Amino acid sequence: MIKFEEVSRIYDGQTRAALANVSIEVDKGEFVFLVGGSGSGKSTLLKLILREFRPTTGRIYVAGKDVAALPERKIPALRREIGMVSQDFRLLPGKTVFENVAFALQVIGKPRSLIRKVVPDTLEMVGLGDKTDRRPDELSGGEQQRVAIARAFVNHPKILLADEPTGNLDPDTSVGIMKLLDRINRSETTVMMATHDWAMVDQMRKRVVELDGGHVVRDQARGIYGARV
Amino acid sequence: MRHALSETWSGLRRNLGITIAVVMTMWVSLSLFGAGLIAAQQVNLLKDEWYDKIEVSVYLCTSKLQGANCDPGQDATEEQKAQIRDAIEKNTAEVQQVFYESKAEAYAQFQDVFKDSPIKDSLTVDEMQDSYRVKLVDPQKYQNLEAQLATMPGVQKTVDLHEILDPVFKWLAALQWGTIGLSVVLLLAASLQIATTIRMATFTRGREIGIMRLVGASNFYIMGPFLLESLIAGLIGAVFASGTIVGAVYFIIMRNAQVSLEAFRWIGWPETIVSVISVFVVAILLSIVPTVISARRYLRV
Incomplete structure (x- = not known):
């Protein structure tokens, strides 16, 4: 589903590579934790999958597409296969919960009849079935993140990327978010989650890819946060 | 949408x-x-x-209006007039028609144009000039003919509308x-x-x-x-x-x-x-x- 072949990325005006010679492969339906300190290259890796920029060298395949070679006009089609959740939720403050989730479908031209059917189901799934008319500032952090997850998942993407989705949440709330992502993963969605939350990683016992200074220093099938092989 | x-x-x-x-x-x-x-x-x-209406006017020397090609103090002679007319009429490729306007005709037209104006009486017949009015086949191509005529004896000056327009x-x-x-x-x-x-x-x-x-x-x-x-x-x-x-x-x-x-x-x-x-x-x-x-x-x- 996702394949990196000796990928490096050097940002403009910098000499050190943000990502150096990374090769990983993630199968369909897999769950992968991406761990490592700040500046280790986690976000760069996720952004490369979204084709926010091209790799400096190497090849990336996402959902069967050669991402580095993808022409600009085909980027929207790639992103419709990928859901993205970030640490800061990125909700639209003027819109209700329902409208925030519906927005993701509206802007890719889905018909209103479909939106009216799919959005409530998705909100039900993330546990916000009774809060569809609230605005983001009336919700707790955990609830806001659930809205963001609903928005990322409402189009049933093949891949869900999460960049520190629990970074702003307390441990109990984080567990709820983690369970939600696990559930989404079980519906055949490939999930890749960058995190600092070692307790969560240790508990879940999923595949762990660790980055350090742009290099992959560990890729372990049922890993924990800290241990290096 | x-x-x-x-x-x-x-x-x-x-x-x-x-x-x-x-x-x-x-x-x-x-x-x-x-x-x-x-x-x-x-x-x-x-x-x-x-520019379509442009004609070349060839004014002839008079004793009062003199140019470089005039005999000093003399009107253009009949012989000079004939030579000028020949030169114009020979040029059939460029010339469509040629009129001769005498002093008297020029004066009459002047009187007619300014009939309600005090200017009417400012000139006498003798102050007018005889002239040839040349209508061209192609009004844009006037330079050759004009250059040729301008230097002929008896021609006081040539005028075309281009100079004004x-x-x-x-x-x-x-x-x-x-x-x-x-x-x-x-x-x-x-x-x-x-x-x-x-x-x-x-x-x-x-x-x-x-x-x-x-x-x-x-x-x-x-x-x-x-x-x-x-x-x-x-x-x-x-x-x-x-x-x-x-x-x-x-x-x-x-x-x-x-x-x-x-x-x-x-x-x-x-x-x-x-x-x-x-x-x-x-x-x-x-x-x-x-x-x-x-x-x-x-x-x-």
């Missing part, structure tokens, strides 16, 4: 002040541009008409290019205004645009409302400018100039339509091009 329209509407409302500024700049600049085109067409019309048309051309140049400056200002408006709009809607890009909205979907917004502002400006141009043509040319100066040919609706269409083409280009450039820069995927 529904999204694009509602976004456009809210965008126009949000930026009402700047939209009005864009419309007004567009209005003034496009009006100037259209006026420049109208003037250019009018000048061409007059040029065609006047050329400076007039030069000034008219300067005026018309000045107008168009000024309009280009203003049009540039209008397109910069549009580019800045779009840039501001992409900042105020930054979060929304970010999400749209993230979930895979097409570029056209994201850019559509911005394009429509500037297109509408540009088109409103073009409509106002067209109204101004049509009004000016109707009231200034058709109702006034044409009535008081019937001798000239004046432009009519066909020329006005050409100018209005050009105004619309320019308005559409000037609203879309800066928007696309500005949006491509700030809506980078």
Whole structure:
């Protein structure tokens, strides 16, 4: 589903590579934790999958597409296969919960009849079935993140990327978010989650890819946060 | 489509002040541009008409009016006149017709032209000149013949309308290019205004645009409302400018100039339509091009 072949990325005006010679492969339906300190290259890796920029060298395949070679006009089609959740939720403050989730479908031209059917189901799934008319500032952090997850998942993407989705949440709330992502993963969605939350990683016992200074220093099938092989 | 329209509407409302500024700049600049085109067409019309009527006049020496080729203090002799006439008539390729106008005829015409004016009595028959009036096959090709005749004995001077008209048309051309140049400056200002408006709009809607890009909205979907917004502002400006141009043509040319100066040919609706269409083409280009450039820069995927 996702394949990196000796990928490096050097940002403009910098000499050190943000990502150096990374090769990983993630199968369909897999769950992968991406761990490592700040500046280790986690976000760069996720952004490369979204084709926010091209790799400096190497090849990336996402959902069967050669991402580095993808022409600009085909980027929207790639992103419709990928859901993205970030640490800061990125909700639209003027819109209700329902409208925030519906927005993701509206802007890719889905018909209103479909939106009216799919959005409530998705909100039900993330546990916000009774809060569809609230605005983001009336919700707790955990609830806001659930809205963001609903928005990322409402189009049933093949891949869900999460960049520190629990970074702003307390441990109990984080567990709820983690369970939600696990559930989404079980519906055949490939999930890749960058995190600092070692307790969560240790508990879940999923595949762990660790980055350090742009290099992959560990890729372990049922890993924990800290241990290096 | 529904999204694009509602976004456009809210965008126009949000930026009402700047939209009005864009419309007004567009209005003034496009009006100037259209006026420049109208003037250019009018000048061409007059040029065609006047240059078509050009004849070369060959004035003969008199004892009072002397030139370099005259026998000092003498009228042109009959022999000289005959030679000049021969020279003109031999030139069948260029000459269509030649008239001889005697002093007496010239005086009669002078009296007729100024019959209600005190100037009428300012000249006597003897102060007039005999002349040949040459009508040309192609009025634009007068130089050869004129050069040839100007040096013949008995010719006091040769005159063609170019000497009089050329400076007039030069000034008219300067005026018309000045107008168009000024309009280009203003049009540039209008397109910069549009580019800045779009840039501001992409900042105020930054979060929304970010999400749209993230979930895979097409570029056209994201850019559509911005394009429509500037297109509408540009088109409103073009409509106002067209109204101004049509009004000016109707009231200034058709109702006034044409009535008081019937001798000239004046432009009519066909020329006005050409100018209005050009105004619309320019308005559409000037609203879309800066928007696309500005949006491509700030809506980078």
